[in-house]
Amino acid sequence: MTTHRLKDLIRITSCFLALTLCLWGLPTAASAAPVIRTPHWGSWQTRTITYHYPGKSTYYRSIWRQAATQWNRTGAIRLKRVQRARHADVVVKTANVGMTYSGRTHYRYRPQKNGHVIVAAKATLNHKVLSTYRYTKQQRINVAAHEIGHAIGLGHSKCPKSVMHATNRHARVNRQDRLALKRAYKSQGS
Numbered sequence: 001m002t003t004h005r006l007k008d009l010i011r012i013t014s015c016f017l018a019l020t021l022c023l024w025g026l027p028t029a030a031s032a033a034p035v036i037r038t039p040h041w042g043s044w045q046t047r048t049i050t051y052h053y054p055g056k057s058t059y060y061r062s063i064w065r066q067a068a069t070q071w072n073r074t075g076a077i078r079l080k081r082v083q084r085a086r087h088a089d090v091v092v093k094t095a096n097v098g099m100t101y102s103g104r105t106h107y108r109y110r111p112q113k114n115g116h117v118i119v120a121a122k123a124t125l126n127h128k129v130l131s132t133y134r135y136t137k138q139q140r141i142n143v144a145a146h147e148i149g150h151a152i153g154l155g156h157s158k159c160p161k162s163v164m165h166a167t168n169r170h171a172r173v174n175r176q177d178r179l180a181l182k183r184a185y186k187s188q189g190s
């Protein structure tokens with residue numbers, strides 16, 4: 001993780017992906033659905049963002065890798081896995097932490113008028129909730145993609161088909177998520 005110590009400028013924020021029951025079955029309009037944009041609140045200074053998974057589980061390493069791939073397919077950024085935590089911008093992990101949330105992300109950023117600058121992030125999947133509620137592997141990947149979405153600067157979408165919906169379990173990165181990331185990183189170098 002980046003170890004900047006910008007005490008006065010950095011704010012620490014976290015986001016909890018709420019433990020959720022399935023919203024997927026709610027009726028939605030079949031056509032002419034309004035476009036619900038995914039919000040963004042910040043970005044890293046470059047489009048290449050490194051991440052590190054310190055755990056030993058090949059299953060969860062694969063989950064984080066496939067979640068990163070969802071974002072890499074947008075073409076807006078590149079998440080690159082590194083072997084050492086001290087070389088990583090984002091640390092991703094899995095833990096057993098009670099039953100209140102399926103995933104959580106902490107981040108530190110420098111407040112800026114035109115989009116905050118993220119300087120560190122830590123995303124956690126809560127294995128206890130994921131296993132108790134029998135999340136499939138794909139659903140765990142979707143939760144991991146949601147948490148990475150926060151770690152790279154996106155906020156919650158009101159669209160149930162966005163990976164950034166606050167109670168997401170079923171949705172993958174969609175077009176609005178991709179467009180939000182492109183907006184967030186349009187002026188960054190590689």
Ligand SMILES: [Zn+2]
Pocket residue numbers: 015016017018146150156165166
């Ligand atoms: Zn969230």
